[in-house]
Amino acid sequence: MSTRSPEAAQLSGAVDSRLPAPPSFRGGAAADARLLSSYAEGCAEVLAALPPRADRSAAEHGDADRVERAARHARHRFLTLHAGHLYDELTEGRKHRIRLDELAFAAADAYPGLVPTRAQISADRKLPQAEKSDGEVDQGILFAHLLDGRETGEHLLRSMLAPTPRALDLLPEFRRSGRVDLGRAVVRRDGFVAEVTICNQDVLNAEDDAVVEALETAVDLALLDDAVSVGVLRGSVLSHPRYSGRRAFGAGINLTHLYTGQISFVDFMLRRELGYIRKLIHGLRHDPADDLLHPRGGKPWVGAIDTFAIGGATQVALVLDRVVAGSDAYFSLPALAEGIIPGAANLRLGRVVGRRMAERLIFFGEKVAATGPEARELCDEVVAPDAVDGAVAASAERLADPAVPANRRMLHLAEESDDLFRTYMSRYALEQSARMHSPDVVAKLERTWMNRRPGGASETARPGGAGKD
Known part of the structure; x- marks a missing residue:
């Protein structure tokens, strides 16, 4: 009726x-x-x-x-x-x-x-x-x-695996000086290692359209420079009062920008997955005709997980070759807090931690302490916070072995074929674009906005907050 x-x-x-x-x-x-x-x-x-x-x-x-x-x-x-x-x-x-x-x-x-x-x-x-x-x-x-x-x-x-025009323009400067400041990210070469640092300090290194653009350019520069064998991805030291002086890997999507309409479907939701995250896995494609005889396959990447990897930051950790976490760090993927889909995490998380754990993370917002037994599938090494830098350097040294690129190409081929990813992203495009404009998402954003501290930009800044996706 x-x-x-x-x-x-x-x-x-x-x-x-x-x-x-x-x-x-x-x-x-x-x-x-x-x-x-x-x-x-x-x-x-x-x-x-x-x-x-x-x-x-x-x-x-x-x-x-x-x-x-x-x-x-x-x-x-x-x-x-x-x-x-x-x-x-x-x-x-x-x-x-x-x-x-x-x-x-x-x-x-x-x-x-x-x-x-x-x-x-x-x-x-x-x-x-x-x-x-x-x-x-x-x-x-x-x-x-x-x-x-x-x-x-x-x-x-x-x-989307081609280098961005901005990266090509900046490449001579990066090769000359070994450092480029992109605003929301900095890429610095030290010997054979390129360290990419997310710099969105006042919002706990959360991601938005500008961060995604900067990260893709930084990753491109690391991949384009033949002097670089290994990449390192980490977050900058924060300026937020609660975490002042501490690094954090990232707090996921910038809820302020999502609430105010500044997160775009194409330039954030799609570009992030098809751009810098996929380049972390597969590297760059210059000439597809040469792929068979001269496969590029990218470079190995180490993640330095300081303090927390929330939402999108945990998504990124899933694709890195080595993840080193501080003993005070934690992982979370609270997708239901905002009501949107956590990128390609639904494709990858289950095979990493198992279906049940994936559902606890996505549906129930479960936090995983780096020192907990469940974290074994999310990070490879847990060290004291002041020992993260040394452990990352040791991991980079190991991954610089010439045999690593060929082996990681074959591992990725076995895990996630282009067809599997393409099919997932086709459906993701439909689902995520609709989710972004669903009434329940808007209502959740309204509640988050009303409950947040003035000037803050992340629920993680409040004890018991839901975090970012």
């Missing part, structure tokens, strides 16, 4: 009557694109007649949801038919490697109504998460289809 009021039912009926007829795609990409554009425009006009998102009644939210679902169903059907054609058109037959943001905005220009334009995304970035449009969900649909196709997905994954 329906629980809607007669007024809501009347309004819903009015909205339904204003919706254009769903397009009947007939298989020609150009003609179907015009049909989609016309239909999306009609749906947008119906939505524009409703009050702004923050002022809608429950019934009006329901009306908007139905209109958006209708438009998304049309986009899904269009991409089911034409995702391969679209990708080949935008990459000129896969001759060019296009990064995620460029691809999304190129698709918006070439196929109006399919995904938000650059101007629409820029306008959204000025709004808190609760007031944003759901345009990023349409980006999720696009990338879900592109990653789902084996040929388009593999090409996109390879494209």
Whole structure:
């Protein structure tokens, strides 16, 4: 039995009557694109007649949801038919490697109504998460289809393993001086080791769009420099009063930025996984044609876990070759605290710690002390806090052995094939884009924001806080 009021039912009926007829795609990409554009425009006009998102009644939210679902169903059907054609058109037959943001905005220009334009995304970035449009969900649909196709997905994954233009510009300076300060990260070469340090001290080294950009550039520089054999990843000394003078590996996603709408689906959620984290595993791809005879395969990485690795920081620890933790450190992955998906942790965590432990971490926010028996699968060595540097240096020395790269390539091939990762990320694109704009996520962010200390940026700063994902 329906629980809607007669007024809501009347309004819903009015909205339904204003919706254009769903397009009947007939298989020609150009003609179907015009049909989609016309239909999306009609749906947008119906939505524009409703009050702004923050002022809608429950019934009006329901009306908007139905209109958006209708438009998304049309986009899904269009991409089911034409995702391969679209990708080949935008990459000129896969001759060019296009990064995620460029691809999304190129698709918006070439196929109006399919995904938000650059101007629409820029306008959204000025709004808190609760007031944003759901345009990023349409980006999720696009990338879900592109990653789902084996040929388009593999090409996109390879494209994201290319070094960033910023890294290529900075490479001569890094080779000359051995140090580059990227603001939110610093990369420094010491002998054969490149140390990448996350520098977001006032928010406990939490990650946001700027941190992801800086980390990918820093990782690229370490991988591009032939003088570097091993990378080290760690967090900087914090400025937060509770942890002043102490290092921390990281506190996960920056909840302040997520609440205020500054965490992007493409430049954070997708770029993080397909960019610097995957480069930590596989290294860079310069010329795919040479992969068989001259495999790159990346370089080994050591993680220095000081104080805590929360949420996204634990996600990163899962892909490192050696993890050294201070005896006062802990790991946690409290995904349900924010309601979003913890990146590719759902793909990797179970095989590392087992399914039951993975669920305790993700669903129940269980903390794992570095000295506890459960931590054996999350870190390789636990030492006194003042001995972390020495243990990291010893691990780097061991991993500099010339036989390591070939062996780690084979280990990664056995553990996580490109097909497995591509399939996971296809579904992740759909699920995460929807999660980011779900009412329960917004409600959790509101509660977190209201309970936080003024000027703070992490729940970890409060005793008993939920942490960051």
